[in-house]
Structures are given as C-alpha cells and as structure tokens.
Amino acid sequence: MSTDYSRGLRLAAAAVGADAVTLRETLSATNVHLTADPDIPGVLAALSVMVADLRRLPYQLTLDPTGGTAPIPDTVLTDLQTLVSGIDPDRPLRITAAPALCLHVHLGVQPPSGAAFSGAPDGHGVRLRHRGHAFPSLNAPGSGLGTVLTAATVTAEVFKRTTGLRPGTYGTAPTLDFCPVTLATEPGMMTDTLSEIRSTALVGAGAIGTGITLILGLMGTTGELTVVEPESFEPPNVTTYSIGTRHDADERVHKTQLVRRYLPRMDVTPIPHSAQDFIDAVDNGTAPWPRTVLGAVHSVEARHEIQRIHADLTLDGSTGGSAGTTLALHEAVPQGPCIRCYYPQPTVPVGPSAEQLLHEATGLPLQRIARGDELITDADLDGLSARHRAALLPHVGKPVCGVSNLMGLTTTDADDFQPSASFVAQQAACLVVGAMIARRTGHAAGPMRHVEYDARVGPWYDMTTPRRPRPTCTCQTDADLIARVRAHRRREPESPPSTPHGQVPAA
Numbered sequence: 001m002s003t004d005y006s007r008g009l010r011l012a013a014a015a016v017g018a019d020a021v022t023l024r025e026t027l028s029a030t031n032v033h034l035t036a037d038p039d040i041p042g043v044l045a046a047l048s049v050m051v052a053d054l055r056r057l058p059y060q061l062t063l064d065p066t067g068g069t070a071p072i073p074d075t076v077l078t079d080l081q082t083l084v085s086g087i088d089p090d091r092p093l094r095i096t097a098a099p100a101l102c103l104h105v106h107l108g109v110q111p112p113s114g115a116a117f118s119g120a121p122d123g124h125g126v127r128l129r130h131r132g133h134a135f136p137s138l139n140a141p142g143s144g145l146g147t148v149l150t151a152a153t154v155t156a157e158v159f160k161r162t163t164g165l166r167p168g169t170y171g172t173a174p175t176l177d178f179c180p181v182t183l184a185t186e187p188g189m190m191t192d193t194l195s196e197i198r199s200t201a202l203v204g205a206g207a208i209g210t211g212i213t214l215i216l217g218l219m220g221t222t223g224e225l226t227v228v229e230p231e232s233f234e235p236p237n238v239t240t241y242s243i244g245t246r247h248d249a250d251e252r253v254h255k256t257q258l259v260r261r262y263l264p265r266m267d268v269t270p271i272p273h274s275a276q277d278f279i280d281a282v283d284n285g286t287a288p289w290p291r292t293v294l295g296a297v298h299s300v301e302a303r304h305e306i307q308r309i310h311a312d313l314t315l316d317g318s319t320g321g322s323a324g325t326t327l328a329l330h331e332a333v334p335q336g337p338c339i340r341c342y343y344p345q346p347t348v349p350v351g352p353s354a355e356q357l358l359h360e361a362t363g364l365p366l367q368r369i370a371r372g373d374e375l376i377t378d379a380d381l382d383g384l385s386a387r388h389r390a391a392l393l394p395h396v397g398k399p400v401c402g403v404s405n406l407m408g409l410t411t412t413d414a415d416d417f418q419p420s421a422s423f424v425a426q427q428a429a430c431l432v433v434g435a436m437i438a439r440r441t442g443h444a445a446g447p448m449r450h451v452e453y454d455a456r457v458g459p460w461y462d463m464t465t466p467r468r469p470r471p472t473c474t475c476q477t478d479a480d481l482i483a484r485v486r487a488h489r490r491r492e493p494e495s496p497p498s499t500p501h502g503q504v505p506a507a
C-alpha cells in the first residue's frame, strides 16, 4: 500500500483551483532542494519538521548537507531519512548537490546564492527572506515554537511557489517577520516560555492537536497534560498530522497514545473518549478539571462541547475557509466571550448542512456522521435501505467526513469539513501555544482575541480582533448556572465572585 496524499492534495487543489490529479503530477515533478546552517540554534530542529512537512506532499526532495555554513552531522541525516521513510518509504530524501532544475530553499541566515528564499527561527518567531534581502541580527535562540513556525512558514512558501496559485490569491512580500506570542513583527524580543504546565487539557489530537504536541515536545515542556480524543490514527492522517508514521497507522495506534509517546517529559493522561464523556468524568470526580483547555476539534458541535468544560481559559485553534488554508485562534473565558460567542448555532436556516445532505443521501445517522474521522465500515451498512446501501458501499474504508465531497454534495454550510495540510495546522497550533505563553506570562492580559489569517498570505497587521461577549449567548443568559457548575468542579460549596470581563484567573 502506498502513502495516501489525497487529503493534502485536496487542500492544495482547492487553494489553486485545479484538479487533484493534475496537481499531483505537478508536485511529483517538482524538486525541492534543501540546505541549512546547522550552527544557528533551532535550525536543525526546524529542518526536521520541514522535511516531514514537505514529505507529506508528493515532492521530490533533495538535501545537500554541505550547502550551509557547516556540514550537517551524519547522525542528523540518518534521523531525517528515518523520519521520511516513516511517512513514505517509496519517496526517500536524496542526499546530493543541487539538481539542475529545482526550487532551492535554505534554513539559516546565510543562504547560498542559489537559494530562492530562506527562513530562520528567532525566539518564538520566524524570519523569512527572499533572495536579495539580508537577514537582520537575530534577537534570541530559536525556541521549539519558533522552529515549528519557521518550518511551517517556509513550507507554506514552497507551497505558494510550486502549486500554480493564481496571482492575487497569495502573498508576495519578499520578507516576513512574526512572533506568535506578541503577534508583532519583531520576533525574539519576548522569550518567556512554558517550562512546565499543569491543569491543562488538549481536546482533539488531530491535525492541530498533533501540531501542539510537536511544539510542546520541541520546547521541552514538562508537567501534566490530559489528552481527550476518541479516535485511532489512520492511514490518511499520515500526510496531514504532525506526528505519526505509516507503521502507526497500520497498527491503528490510538491518537492519545501517539501524543503520550511524543511527550516523554510530560505526565500525559490519555482520555480515549469524547469531550462529553470527559465532562461526565470530571463531574464524577474521576478526571481532573482542567483550568486551561487547548481546543483542536473541527466541528461547531465539538466546540460547544469544549465550552461546556467551562475552563478558566479556552484557546481554540482552527483551520478552514474555502481553500482550507485559513487558520485561526479564538480565546475564550466562561464569563464571555465563550466559544459559543464565536460559533453561535445558526438561528436563520442557511440551507441544509453537509451532515444533513449526507444523511439524506446515505441514511447514515447524524450521530454517526458527527464522528467524521472514523472510517466507514460494513457495520455502517446494516439496517440501511437498498438505495442507501448502494450509495454508501463504494465509500467503505473512507472517513465519513470526506464522503460529501466524493459524492459531489454541495452545501452552503460554512462548517463543512476541510482537509488540512500539516503546515497550515502547525501555524494554527503556533497561535494556540503562543497565546498560552502570552496569557500565562501576563504578556497578554486584555480582552480575548480572535486572530485569523490565510497561510497563502501570511500573518498581517489587522488579523487580530478583540472580542466581546454576545449579549444573547448562554455565557451571558446562564451566567449564574455556569458559575455554580464551575464551583462544583472546583469542589467549592459556594459561587465564586464573578471575574471582571477579560481577566483570566490565575491557573
């Protein structure tokens, strides 16, 4: 069985406006050539993340270990080869000088003359320079957050230059400087980090959740993390998630165990169930109530579940938009704005949702369709009418969420599932972890923020919007009830004093 590139290609095809087959041929014929300056702190870690991100698309990959300011050690090359073969054993990373026709990409601040562009981590952030634009002095050694953001940003740049995006649909700035903690353009100035976290839950170990895991691992964060995720790792996840191999997919390793394995320095508590099951366990006293929730789910319903945890602070990451390249952070507090303020249930019908259309076309129950990442099995056909069985039979073995697209069902529902690429999900994960650092260190203490940009364009000056609660949201109309629930989960007898709007209680 060969590696399944379909999800990443579907994203790319939507972004470009091409068909996935043509795009696959284009990318398969494109050689991306890599060099790096291994003496810059964080560059080798960024190289590892970037090689994996690029391997999750069907490029030809080459690397010249002597192309930078110092040779890349043989042990690093061996690790890179292992990483690549874990994703696709049929497409190795070739060690060679630059081929005649290639897109040459560098990591470090002294790119060779052939490099089209180069990126380097600076503290928690990234600096990117196209040919002819010199790097300034770096402010700080690259952190785990900076290395992942650098890899994801440079991979996005490769994506933009190789997929044939239409002019006007992507950013062309020759330089980029960005810190996901300060959300400003001067990275490396704020270097406080998360050496230890406690009372924190990651809900969702999918594309964004594994991106968050990657960052926490590379930052060397210690402490405790509860991971809530009901599903196992499947073959299509290999090319869209930030961790996990073909072997893990063949073994159907549970996603919570994947996270635990990647974070050996942390005490990870796997909750292999839904967020609602987790809430029940919290209320029963069999699971700890997290004061910070990192949300990494992909439906409105799942986001509403996450809000019902009523944590002190919820940081929700998302990817989506018409091309799947839009990424966002939503900061939420129980006093409002909560996650429901960002994602209200539509009160005016906007036409049938993707789930309703799929339900009508196949007879699959809506509760089953909600488990979008689970593959359709023969058991799902039981009890369906002959017409519905015939419609669903060709899709056995595929995830439910992709079937709407495959069946050509169209919808006006903005919540339709979009496939994502690891480099897009990683940028969303960087915003989530950046916000966690900003809130825990007191760098950000003001109103909750909504941050959103398109990976084809990159972060820009007006991507941040302060948010206020919606007056009709349950966080406002049911404020007393929510305060009582929170007191119960704190195991306190009486309601706490209400927290001033926009303030996050100390964890």
Ligand SMILES: [Zn+2]
Binding pocket: 336, 337, 338, 339, 340, 341, 342, 469, 470, 473, 474, 475, 476
């Ligand atoms: Zn609300």
